[in-house]
Amino acid sequence: MYVGIDVGTSTVKAAAFDAEGRELAVASRPVDLALHGGFVEQDMDELYGAVVAVLEEVTSRAPDPIELAGLTGQGDGVWLVDAEGRPVRPAASWMDGRAHELVDRWLADGTFEAVFRRTGSAMFPGCPGPLLAWLDSHEPKALDAATAALYCKDMVFQRLTGTGPTTDVSDASMPFLDPRTRTYDNGVVELLGLARRRGLLAPVSDPVATAHTLGEGLPAGTRIANGPYDLPACALGAGVTSPGDGLLIVGTCLASLVATTDLDLAGEPAGLYINTDRPGHWLRAMPAMVGTAALDWVLSTTGVRHEEVDGLLAETPPGANGVRVLPYFAPSGERAPFVEPRLRAELTGVSLESTRADLVRATCEGIGYAARHCLQAAGLTGTLAVCGGGTRSPAWMRLLADVLGRPLRVVEGEVGARGAVLAAAERYGVTLDAEAWTRPTAVVEPDAGRAAYYTEGYEEHLARLAEARGRARA
Incomplete structure (x- = not known):
């Protein structure tokens, strides 16, 4: 038996698999986000408590002892801890x-582009560079009290293992890691005015760190590996490794x-290059700020339940009767495939004749x-x-295949x-059949006309x- 832990932004999950990759047990717990005045924060103790709870549940349901565990989680942000790993x-x-x-x-003074040219990372407000610089100016005592600025999974x-602070090359990719040397670029640290906080950056373990658990959530002595973070972990889990x-x-x-x-560090500064476990292999990532969160906002505002989405998508034609949505709902704007911190969502073409189905379809099309x-x-x-919560809607998957104009695995x-x-x-030398573990559950073909x-x-x-980006800059 093998356990994977995914510490997400809104949900913490753990899943138990057998040696053939069959998913035998899943446990999940929701976790809160505190939003106020553009600040978006999470309680680390609550999050860790959710991790322990899902691990206890999933291991209690696993038919055999756990051989090893893998850990992944949301990237970016700043997770300040003291010497004991406490928040x-x-x-x-x-x-x-x-x-x-x-x-x-x-962006205006050239620092943004200079960092991208060195690291392949296009910074955005929620990544560690800007956040640490903001905290250094506004909450220096918090940085003084911390011994490490970690990422979520770290x-x-x-806390699961009692080891010292560590991260991996995938999480460290944004924004301080040189993708060629796979080590921190101290010049970038200086560009961002963080030289005196350099000691907060966790040591980079390459390959990912391993340890044994202390006994919270998983049996004491369980082997566990730290990383990669959720985006490259999903790529591995979906079998996306070929250039x-x-x-x-x-x-x-x-x-x-x-x-x-x-x-290629010469193109438009956007997204990032995520370092993988194989030197010379990267994931060119364009992680847009809002995905299902945009649809969730529309559903909650219009009083639509998630289980109604497929039916509503069938009620209105492609083009949503003229309703259009630019789905940039995040408080920090957008970060891929461009960086526009002040960009906001726009809803146009709405009249008294517009329906909830029009709004839902327009949002799904905009995300596509x-x-x-x-x-x-x-x-x-x-x-x-394609993976993620959106795959639970067959109608949305068909719409995405049409919008993207290509088959979806x-x-x-x-x-x-x-x-x-x-x-x-891979880290522990345990042989698993990666092809069997990553086999798609369906292939959705696009309709040529749509x-x-x-x-x-x-x-x-x-x-x-x-036009909207022009207004955001005005």
């Missing part, structure tokens, strides 16, 4: 927008990933156009896998947890987006 303050989430003025300034790993192949994660974050062996934009920028040339279940186990098995319609709609989307 110094609430974690600042990757969705946090407090540092947008810093990013604006760095905080969990430290040119891509993955679309339709989750809280709409993440587009393309496997590559080419490191955003995904197409990201995948195009990331350099997709091969097959495309749908990989259902706990894909991030699956990838975390595969990474742990795909042609959406190709025109995509060009309209890009034009409307350009």
Whole structure:
């Protein structure tokens, strides 16, 4: 038996698998996000408590002892801990927008581009560079009290194992790691004014760190590996490892990933290059800020339940009777395939004749156009896998296939947890059949006529987006 732990933004999950990759037990717990005035924070103790709870539940239901565990979780943000791994303050989430003025300034003075040219990371307000710089100016005592600025999974790993602070090359990719040397670029630390806080950056374990658990959640002595974080873990879990192949994660974050062996730091600064466990192999990532969160907001505002989405998508035609949605709802704007901290969502074409179905379809179409934009920028040339909560809607998957104009390899279940186990098995020398573990559950083909319609709609989307970006900068 193998256990994968995925510490998500809104839900913590654990899944138990047998040696053939069959998902035998899953446990989950929701966790809160505190939103106030552009700040988005999480209680680390609550989050860790949820991890322990799901592990206790899933191990109690597993028919055999656990051989090893793999850990993954949300990326970015700042998770400040003391020497015992305890929180110094609430974690600042990757969705946090407090540092947008810093990013604006760095965009204007060239710092933003200089960092991208060195690391392949296009900073956004919720990544560690801007957040640490903001905290250094506004909450220096919090940084003084901390011994490490971790990422989410690193905080969990430290508390599960009692080891010292550590991270891996995937999490460290944004924004301090040199993708060629796989070590921190001290020049970037200095560019961001953080030289005196350099000691807070956790040591990078390459390959990922391993340890034995202390006995909370998992039996004491269970072997566990720390990483990669959720985006590359999902790529592993979906079998996206060959250059040119891509993955679309339709989750809280709409993440587009393309496997590559080419490191091009000369293009438009956007997204990031995620370092993988194989030197010379990266994931070109375009993690857009809002995915299912945009649809959730529309559903809650209109009083629609999630189980009604498929029926509503069938009630209105492609184009949603003229209703259009630019789905940039995040308080910190957008970060991929461009960085625009002040960009906001727009809803147009609405009249008294518009229906809830029109609003739902327009939102799903808008998210699809955003995904197409990201995948195009990331350099997709091969097959495309798709995973995440959005895959639970067959109608939305058909719509996405049409909007993207290509077949979708749908990989259902706990894909991030699956990838975390595969990474742990590789680290420990445990042989698993990766092809069997990553086999798609379905392939959704696009309809030629609707795909042609959406190709025109995509060009309209890009034009409307350009106008909205102009307004955001005014």
